[in-house]
Amino acid sequence: MSPDAAGHASAHGGAAHHPALAHHFDNLAQQSEAATLGMWVFLVTEVLFFGGLFATYAVYRHAYPAAFAAASHELDITLGSINTVVLITSSLTMALGVHAAQTGERKLLMAFLAATMILGAAFLGIKSVEYYHKFVEHHVPGPAFQFEKEHIRHAQIFFSLYFIMTGLHALHMVIGLGIMLVMFWLAWRGTITPEYYSPIEVSGLYWHFVDIVWIFLFPLLYLIGRHGTT
Amino acid sequence: MADHIVPTRVYYTIFAILMLCTLLTVLIAFADLGVFNIVAALTIAVFKAVLVVLYFMHVRYGTRLTWAVVVGSVFWLGILLVLTMGDYLTRAWRTYG
Numbered sequence: 001m002s003p004d005a006a007g008h009a010s011a012h013g014g015a016a017h018h019p020a021l022a023h024h025f026d027n028l029a030q031q032s033e034a035a036t037l038g039m040w041v042f043l044v045t046e047v048l049f050f051g052g053l054f055a056t057y058a059v060y061r062h063a064y065p066a067a068f069a070a071a072s073h074e075l076d077i078t079l080g081s082i083n084t085v086v087l088i089t090s091s092l093t094m095a096l097g098v099h100a101a102q103t104g105e106r107k108l109l110m111a112f113l114a115a116t117m118i119l120g121a122a123f124l125g126i127k128s129v130e131y132y133h134k135f136v137e138h139h140v141p142g143p144a145f146q147f148e149k150e151h152i153r154h155a156q157i158f159f160s161l162y163f164i165m166t167g168l169h170a171l172h173m174v175i176g177l178g179i180m181l182v183m184f185w186l187a188w189r190g191t192i193t194p195e196y197y198s199p200i201e202v203s204g205l206y207w208h209f210v211d212i213v214w215i216f217l218f219p220l221l222y223l224i225g226r227h228g229t230t
Numbered sequence: 231m232a233d234h235i236v237p238t239r240v241y242y243t244i245f246a247i248l249m250l251c252t253l254l255t256v257l258i259a260f261a262d263l264g265v266f267n268i269v270a271a272l273t274i275a276v277f278k279a280v281l282v283v284l285y286f287m288h289v290r291y292g293t294r295l296t297w298a299v300v301v302g303s304v305f306w307l308g309i310l311l312v313l314t315m316g317d318y319l320t321r322a323w324r325t326y327g
Binding site: 033036037040041043044047048051052054055058059062063077081084085088089091092094095096099102103201204205208209211212215216218219220223225226227 | 235236238241242245248249252255256259260261262263267271272274275278279282283285286287288292293295296299300302303304306307310311314315318319
């Protein structure tokens with residue numbers, strides 16, 4: 001037991017406990033379940049946060065299917081597919097990271113956290129290349145927007161949704177990278193043990209959620225009406 | 231903590247299925263299935279999301295309370311999408327300009 005826990009124990013009248021156990025919980029298992037539940041409740045709010053944008057997308061795609069298909073064709077399906085593979089792989093490395101935390105393999109946990117971060121950064125890098133292409137091709141909504149005359153008004157709606165939805169998603173990725181950095185630091189410090197790995201588990205839930213959002217964004221934005229095209 | 235430790239081969243298997251589904255969704259996009267293109271795309275996406283939720287996010291091995299919260303989110307999202315689209319899809323008097 002660390003000196004802190006022993007000194008802290010005397011404040012309890014002699015009952016020492018794991019340093020990570022907060023006083024309003026009976027034991028680490030209950031604390032861990034509460035943390036997991038808390039993150040899930042937050043993710044439910046995120047489902048509705050993104051859900052509002054998906055509902056908007058549904059309404060406008062239903063209204064202007066031809067314009068949405070034409071606009072969707074302007075997105076790079078190769079880069080989008082690569083990004084999908086990158087994110088799903090990052091979810092794998094994250095899950096393997098949680099596993100390493102559960103088995104007390106500290107160096108392996110750090111390796112998987114690093115891999116997750118590298119893949120997340122790769123996703124953001126590819127995304128910024130795509131955004132650059134959109135800028136150069138005048139597909140950014142605003143005064144400089146250019147598109148075939150027949151669909152120009154409604155294609156702008158598609159691209160507005162594209163930038164807002166992928167932009168919000170990218171913001172979540174950036175936040176996720178920050179969280180993973182903190183997790184990496186916690187792992188490095190030795191705070192994460194088989195008894196206490198709840199921060200890794202809960203960060204993993206956040207990361208997987210961001211992956212799930214992209215799993216829906218990819219087909220809805222990139223794969224509209226691709227049949228009959230090369 | 232008495233959490234169930236999922237064997238890594240489960241994670242690798244789920245990953246392989248997710249990769250296959252990604253390939254499938256891209257390939258199907260290039261086939262002309264008419265209105266079923268969107269049905270197929272969303273079905274595959276939902277299937278992938280369910281796999282991530284159950285196995286990567288450990289809901290399959292978690293508490294019933296967690297499961298109820300997840301189902302609740304799907305239900306609320308369903309209300310949002312169904313009632314919103316129900317409104318727009320039944321506006322026979324209005325055409326989009």
